[in-house]
Amino acid sequence: MAFDLDERLDESRRVGFFTDTSICIGCKACEVACKEWNHVPDDGLEFTGWSYDNTVKLSADTWRHVAFVEQRKPLGHQEPGVGEMDFRWLMASDVCKHCTHAACLDVCPTGSLFRTEFGTVVVQPDVCNGCGYCVPACPFGVIGKRESDGVAAKCTLCYDRLGAGEEPACAKTCPTDSIQFGDLDELRERAERRLEQVRAAGTTSARLYGHDPGDGVGGTGAFFLLLDEPEVYGLPPDPVVTTRDLPSMWRHVAVAAVALLAGMAATAWRRRG
Amino acid sequence: MSAAGMSPAGMSPAGMSAGAGMTTEAVPMSQTDVRMDDTAGVRGDREATPGSAGRRRERLMVPKADFDSYYGRPVLNEPTWRAPDIAGYLFLGGLAGASSTLAAAAELTGRPRLARASKVGALCALGGSLYALIHDLGRPARFLNMLRVFKVTSPMSVGTWILTAYGPQAGAAAATGVTGLFPGLGRAATVGAAVTGPAVATYTAALICDTAVPAWHEGFREMPFLFAGSAAAAAGGLGLLAAPTAEAAPARRAALLGAAVECVAAARMERRLGALAEPLKRSRLLRLGEALVLAGAVAGVSAGRRSRLAAMAAGVALLAGSACTRFGIFQAGMESAGDPRYTVQPQRRRLAKERAERDLA
Numbered sequence: 197m198a199f200d201l202d203e204r205l206d207e208s209r210r211v212g213f214f215t216d217t218s219i220c221i222g223c224k225a226c227e228v229a230c231k232e233w234n235h236v237p238d239d240g241l242e243f244t245g246w247s248y249d250n251t252v253k254l255s256a257d258t259w260r261h262v263a264f265v266e267q268r269k270p271l272g273h274q275e276p277g278v279g280e281m282d283f284r285w286l287m288a289s290d291v292c293k294h295c296t297h298a299a300c301l302d303v304c305p306t307g308s309l310f311r312t313e314f315g316t317v318v319v320q321p322d323v324c325n326g327c328g329y330c331v332p333a334c335p336f337g338v339i340g341k342r343e344s345d346g347v348a349a350k351c352t353l354c355y356d357r358l359g360a361g362e363e364p365a366c367a368k369t370c371p372t373d374s375i376q377f378g379d380l381d382e383l384r385e386r387a388e389r390r391l392e393q394v395r396a397a398g399t400t401s402a403r404l405y406g407h408d409p410g411d412g413v414g415g416t417g418a419f420f421l422l423l424d425e426p427e428v429y430g431l432p433p434d435p436v437v438t439t440r441d442l443p444s445m446w447r448h449v450a451v452a453a454v455a456l457l458a459g460m461a462a463t464a465w466r467r468r469g
Numbered sequence: 470m471s472a473a474g475m476s477p478a479g480m481s482p483a484g485m486s487a488g489a490g491m492t493t494e495a496v497p498m499s500q501t502d503v504r505m506d507d508t509a510g511v512r513g514d515r516e517a518t519p520g521s522a523g524r525r526r527e528r529l530m531v532p533k534a535d536f537d538s539y540y541g542r543p544v545l546n547e548p549t550w551r552a553p554d555i556a557g558y559l560f561l562g563g564l565a566g567a568s569s570t571l572a573a574a575a576e577l578t579g580r581p582r583l584a585r586a587s588k589v590g591a592l593c594a595l596g597g598s599l600y601a602l603i604h605d606l607g608r609p610a611r612f613l614n615m616l617r618v619f620k621v622t623s624p625m626s627v628g629t630w631i632l633t634a635y636g637p638q639a640g641a642a643a644a645t646g647v648t649g650l651f652p653g654l655g656r657a658a659t660v661g662a663a664v665t666g667p668a669v670a671t672y673t674a675a676l677i678c679d680t681a682v683p684a685w686h687e688g689f690r691e692m693p694f695l696f697a698g699s700a701a702a703a704a705g706g707l708g709l710l711a712a713p714t715a716e717a718a719p720a721r722r723a724a725l726l727g728a729a730v731e732c733v734a735a736a737r738m739e740r741r742l743g744a745l746a747e748p749l750k751r752s753r754l755l756r757l758g759e760a761l762v763l764a765g766a767v768a769g770v771s772a773g774r775r776s777r778l779a780a781m782a783a784g785v786a787l788l789a790g791s792a793c794t795r796f797g798i799f800q801a802g803m804e805s806a807g808d809p810r811y812t813v814q815p816q817r818r819r820l821a822k823e824r825a826e827r828d829l830a
């Protein structure tokens with residue numbers, strides 16, 4: 197729980213995703229594989245006109261979401277070949293971050309959300325009563341409440357597959373290995389190496405996102421190599437687990453409650469008569 | 470390690486047909502077995518370095534926009550809480566909690582009719598609260614799953630237990646107050662409800678502030694006081710509405726005190742939040758709420774002293790004002806969650822500040 201912010205998950209047993217967006221080709225195979233494996237209902241087929249993105253965002257019915265950003269910016273020192281224009285096309289497959297300090301898990305009043313033995317965060321749909329608290333608590337806009345059955349849903353990091361020694365469906369299907377699954381500490385090392393490589397190749401805007409255990413959510417189990425600022429991809433630049441301030445909130449509430457009690461008593465101070 | 474740029478031609482629809490679960494072979498967990506070179510040790514595709522092919526011609530840079538977002542979409546998911554239920558609950562919970570305290574204060578100082586009215590009002594508001602809370606659940610039948618655990622990290626869990634302690638006492642206080650049966654039990658329940666009531670009225674501030682919704686979260690220092698003030702004003706309003714003027718002095722004072730605390734807390738919050746306060750400042754409901762509460766409180770202590778009719782009008786204004794305030798806070802929060810600016814810009818500012826401090830050190 198977030199009250200113990202020094203809590204460290206057993207990092208040696210923790211698994212996660214490293215999503216290297218620099219090699220994402222936007223094929224959406226991860227979206228399809230996730231839906232197929234997890235029986236995620238359809239999330240509406242709408243044409244948005246936002247490049248190739250028609251799934252729009254992560255939600256109860258979208259557990260992998262590929263973002264498409266078209267920019268008039270150079271990609272490294274490469275010639276884009278689209279006339280007199282600079283151009284680069286950013287694609288990134290977003291997913292639940294499986295935060296070290298997960299707000300959704302902290303605020304869940306039924307204990308439906310729990311931390312698995314793999315260090316991931318999973319909803320138990322048979323326990324959830326659809327209170328919806330986890331939805332505004334998540335600083336990344338990941339988890340949602342399903343209209344059809346009224347319970348919360350999000351990426352489970354394929355909890356069922358992990359138990360059987362299989363990697364999650366999205367990582368398995370990703371044709372470029374943009375989505376890499378593995379032990380978190382190994383992934384972090386790999387990501388550092390990859391960052392150096394991409395930067396050395398000329399894409400100096402590359403950066404890692406979510407890899408730092410010192411950030412506001414204690415680092416994420418699913419982290420990314422991005423080619424631009426996080427907000428360009430719809431990610432918060434400096435997410436903080438909301439429960440970090442909860443001890444202070446409770447103190448303020450306690451003072452206000454005592455003040456209310458005292459104030460009401462004071463209003464009746466003089467006996468009637 | 471040849472360079473394959475991210476050219477549009479790389480988007481082959483063939484990739485879409487690769488489904489999961491098609492491969493049944495057991496493989497080491499962290500690798501895929503689908504690769505061109507067939508050796509798991511060499512990660513061919515993974516090493517492609519985008520942007521490294523050739524040399525581009527120099528051209529003018531496009532100036533950076535001062536605010537980036539993904540097609541203007543919010544970063545956060547919209548809260549699924551419905552305004553009539555949850556904003557309604559913020560109001561009713563406050564009314565119930567503060568009324569119970571007012572009831573005890575009235576009873577212990579010899580004002581039985583104010584006490585009785587407040588107890589009945591508290592019970593009705595509590596009933597409305599429970600209805601709203603359960604109605605808002607995706608699975609109302611699983612309401613009791615809330616009682617599986619006690620989590621101090623979840624204000625909703627803590628609140629459920631507070632209501633569990635408060636509810637029966639408020640019920641017993643009202644029942645004994647109306648029927649006159651079991652006076653000893655009634656007195657104990659009245660005092661018990663009076664002590665737990667303020668917790669009911671103020672924990673709801675932690676409930677909404679303990680989210681990523683910018684206007685709620687950042688307002689957590691003032692929100693409990695704003696809610697306490699609003700609750701006191703509502704309870705005072707109910708007392709003015711339902712109790713005879715001769716007994717309503719505590720209600721009048723509670724209304725005045727509550728209105729003052731609410732307005733001061735709201736003003737402080739708006740000042741402290743800076744740009745984040747825009748949705749609060751824009752809110753007509755909040756302005757209306759403040760105006761009604763202040764007018765009701767002033768009318769209560771002036772004309773409401775003499776005229777029963779004026780007291781009742783003041784009471785209605787106070788109740789309506791308190792409700793407007795809660796709906797206004799609720800809506801301002803929803804608005805702040807729906808605009809990526811309110812999520813991204815304060816975080817950007819925080820990062821810039823941290824960087825500047827690091828550079829100075």
Ligand code: SF4
Pocket residue numbers: 292293294295298299300301317333334335336337338339350
């Ligand atoms: S990203 Fe959101 S839903 Fe996923 S673990 Fe973190 S807080 Fe929970």
Ligand code: SF4
Pocket residue numbers: 300303304305306307308309319323324325326327328329330331341347348
């Ligand atoms: S909606 Fe379900 S998973 Fe989310 S906080 Fe409520 S009970 Fe927990």
